[in-house]
Amino acid sequence: MPADPLVISTACTACGACLLTCPEHALRPGRGRPVVLADRCTACGECVEICPADAIDLLR
Template sequence: MPADPLTISAACTACGACLLTCPQHALRPAPGRPRVLRESCTSCGECVEICPADAIELTP
């Protein structure tokens, strides 16, 4: 199984900014922190840039 294209750390505050920003709608609300829909994520990085907690990183 391929790795998730994004890593969302425990620093996530679940503010929802990434959910609203993702042009592919590849993030879904989940308990604790958003869930990445790997089949939809294009690794554009918009969620990384908008995250106020710096909790999202692109997976190498």
């Protein structure tokens, strides 16, 4: 399995904006914050831009 291209910090409020924005459907609801499906994520950065809590960092 590929390494996660994103880090979602504890600042996440679980608002769901990133889930709705991801064009690859690479995020799914998790316990307290979304889970990244690394094999689907293309590291486009759309979730980083839309996150109102500034809780997502792109690693690649």
